[in-house]
Amino acid sequence: MARERYHHGDLRDALLDGAEALVRERGADGWSLREATVRIGVSPSAAYHHFASRDVLVRALSDRLVARLGERMARAAAHARGGPRHRLVAAARDYVRWAIEDPAVARLVFAAHRAEPGDAVSPHPHDVFAAELDRLADEGGLPASARPGAEILVWSAMHGLATLLADGLVRLDGPRALDRQAERLIGAVLTGLAAEPEPSSPWPLPRTSHTERQARENVGGPA
Amino acid sequence: MARERYHHGDLRDALLDGAEALVRERGADGWSLREATVRIGVSPSAAYHHFASRDVLVRALSDRLVARLGERMARAAAHARGGPRHRLVAAARDYVRWAIEDPAVARLVFAAHRAEPGDAVSPHPHDVFAAELDRLADEGGLPASARPGAEILVWSAMHGLATLLADGLVRLDGPRALDRQAERLIGAVLTGLAAEPEPSSPWPLPRTSHTERQARENVGGPA
DNA sequence: TTCCAGATCTGAACATAGTACAGATTCTGA
DNA sequence: TCAGAATCTGTACTATGTTCAGATCTGGAA
Numbered sequence: 056m057a058r059e060r061y062h063h064g065d066l067r068d069a070l071l072d073g074a075e076a077l078v079r080e081r082g083a084d085g086w087s088l089r090e091a092t093v094r095i096g097v098s099p100s101a102a103y104h105h106f107a108s109r110d111v112l113v114r115a116l117s118d119r120l121v122a123r124l125g126e127r128m129a130r131a132a133a134h135a136r137g138g139p140r141h142r143l144v145a146a147a148r149d150y151v152r153w154a155i156e157d158p159a160v161a162r163l164v165f166a167a168h169r170a171e172p173g174d175a176v177s178p179h180p181h182d183v184f185a186a187e188l189d190r191l192a193d194e195g196g197l198p199a200s201a202r203p204g205a206e207i208l209v210w211s212a213m214h215g216l217a218t219l220l221a222d223g224l225v226r227l228d229g230p231r232a233l234d235r236q237a238e239r240l241i242g243a244v245l246t247g248l249a250a251e252p253e254p255s256s257p258w259p260l261p262r263t264s265h266t267e268r269q270a271r272e273n274v275g276g277p278a
Numbered sequence: 279m280a281r282e283r284y285h286h287g288d289l290r291d292a293l294l295d296g297a298e299a300l301v302r303e304r305g306a307d308g309w310s311l312r313e314a315t316v317r318i319g320v321s322p323s324a325a326y327h328h329f330a331s332r333d334v335l336v337r338a339l340s341d342r343l344v345a346r347l348g349e350r351m352a353r354a355a356a357h358a359r360g361g362p363r364h365r366l367v368a369a370a371r372d373y374v375r376w377a378i379e380d381p382a383v384a385r386l387v388f389a390a391h392r393a394e395p396g397d398a399v400s401p402h403p404h405d406v407f408a409a410e411l412d413r414l415a416d417e418g419g420l421p422a423s424a425r426p427g428a429e430i431l432v433w434s435a436m437h438g439l440a441t442l443l444a445d446g447l448v449r450l451d452g453p454r455a456l457d458r459q460a461e462r463l464i465g466a467v468l469t470g471l472a473a474e475p476e477p478s479s480p481w482p483l484p485r486t487s488h489t490e491r492q493a494r495e496n497v498g499g500p501a
Numbered sequence: 502t503t504c505c506a507g508a509t510c511t512g513a514a515c516a517t518a519g520t521a522c523a524g525a526t527t528c529t530g531a
Numbered sequence: 532t533c534a535g536a537a538t539c540t541g542t543a544c545t546a547t548g549t550t551c552a553g554a555t556c557t558g559g560a561a
Contacts, residue, residue, distance in 0.1 A: 060527085063538080063539080066538080066539085087517080087518060087519085088518075088519065088520095089517080089518065089519080090518095097539070097540090098539065098540050098541070099518090099519080099520085100520075100521080100522085100539075100540070100541085100542095101538075101539050101540075103519095103520070103521080104537075104538055104539075105538095108519080108520080109518090109519065109520090165441070165445075166389055168445060168447060169445050169446050169447070170445065170446030170447055170449075181447075204459065204462075207439075207442075207448055207459065208435075208439070208459065208462060208463045208466060210438070210442065210448075211435060211438035211439035211442055211448070211463060212431075212434060212435040212438055212463065212467070213438065214438035214441060214442060215433070215434035215435055215436065215437035215438025215439070215440075215441065216430075216431070216434035216435075216438070217438075218388070218434075218437060218438065218441055219430075219433065219434055219437060222388075222391060222392050222393065223392050223393030224391060224392070224393055224404075225430055225433075225434070226393075236427065236430065236431065239427075239431060239471075239474075240431045240434060240435065240467075242470060242474075243431060243466070243467050243469075243470025243471045243473075243474070244435070244463070244466050244467055244470055245470065246466075246469065246470035246473050247465060247466025247467055247468065247469035247470035247471075247473075248462075248466045248470075250466075250469050250470075250473065251462070251465075251466070283556080285508085285509055285510070285555080285556055285557075286509080286510080289509080289510085310546075310547060310548085311547075311548065311549095312546080312547060312548080313547095320510075320511090321510065321511050321512070322547090322548080322549085323510075323511070323512085323549080323550075323551085324509075324510050324511075326548095326549070326550080327508075327509055327510075328509095331548080331549080332547090332548065332549090
């Protein structure tokens with residue numbers, strides 16, 4: 056890459072692209088800011104006109120990657136044939152597939168993805184799960200009483216499998232087995248949630264009332 | 279801590295202790311090898327007589343912490359009152375509790391814990407889940423057909439919740455809500471697994487036989 | 502006890518990384 | 532056209548991981 060002009064023109068995106076490529080080549084931790092700038096043909100300090108620090112760069116890259124994941128999940132759901140449950144299964148399966156397709160990228164994302172204000176990732180995987188669960192509940196595939204907070208449990212389950220796979224702590228031989236386990240997991244969670252006993256009882260429960268419980272079990276989304 | 283003797287005596291453990299303390303103080307990434315050695319009152323290079331690199335130190339620390347987690351999970355299961363399902367729920371709940379009790383430590387462990395030979399962590403959380411699932415299956419709480427690979431799904435589910443909590447991507451207000459969600463998740467997975475359709479059919483299935491499927495769905499444990 | 506091989510620790514040094522800052526270069530808008 | 536803002540360079544500073552030669556201690560054999 057030659058640099059004819061003094062100004063790069065779109066250094067911010069170039070840095071994100073370069074960092075992403077380096078992550079794929081050298082792993083989530085095997086690259087440096089300097090290396091990214093050198094490869095682009097720019098001095099190391101140039102990066103600081105676009106990102107306050109290396110961490111900010113990583114966060115921005117992570118956000119971009121998470122948004123892409125959200126997009127492909129939504130696409131997978133939209134292309135799924137069958138009812139709303141099939142849509143949700145497709146999205147969940149895709150979350151896991153994404154993690155093993157490029158473990159280094161997944162590791163970067165999972166490591167960088169702490170809660171911080173300004174997480175304007177759209178569509179966030181969490182939201183995709185939530186939307187599909189809403190649809191499932193609307194169409195009767197999930198009792199309304201089981202819906203609140205379900206997206207967190209679904210997200211957790213798939214996130215755990217994805218993480219363990221990306222970290223190499225669990226190995227599945229081939230995409231066949233991977234899809235199978237992902238489907239098994241999301242299937243079990245959905246079936247189990249649907250089988251939950253109705254929490255609302257006509258008589259006030261001995262210890263805590265339903266409304267009290269609702270208030271205490273406040274559940275928050277991402278970031 | 280004064281160092282009267284030239285030889286520390288147990289520098290290896292002191293380094294692990296020091297690093298662990300620093301992780302708790304400054305976060306999973308906010309500490310340095312040098313700082314740990316300085317605090318102990320030893321030169322930076324001394325560490326290299328006990329660990330080949332900083333990464334190896336971190337790995338060793340992580341192994342120690344994971345083993346402790348396994349121990350407390352086993353203890354939680356042992357102290358649980360009720361049937362084998364209650365034991366498993368107690369262990370699963372404990373996994374999640376551990377993660378929010380010290381998120382920095384959990385983050386270090388989850389980040390350092392890649393697959394590597396020499397992972398002689400005992401008892402590994404994976405193994406605790408597997409043992410409790412065996413017990414549950416033995417006592418009829420889980421169909422034998424659902425048992426194979428179940429420990430991975432259970433581990434995944436709880437690992438995901440623990441990770442999202444430690445990373446701050448999901449917030450639950452108070453230990454009450456946390457226990458509730460952890461129990462909900464493990465409960466849903468177990469109920470869902472128990473409800474799986476029997477895979478073994480008296481007539482050979484059209485596409486693939488049961489044994490073929492078993493062979494293809496090979497499932498591996500940790501590391 | 503004596504003494505040496507090996508384990509352990511120090512001190513100085515190196516390479517690299519992230520980062521700050523002053524100044525050069527280019528772009529933008531009035 | 533031109534000034535101010537944005538962008539980029541060059542240099543330098545600091546901290547960190549790491550190496551290595553040599554100092555210091557320890558355990559066991561003679």
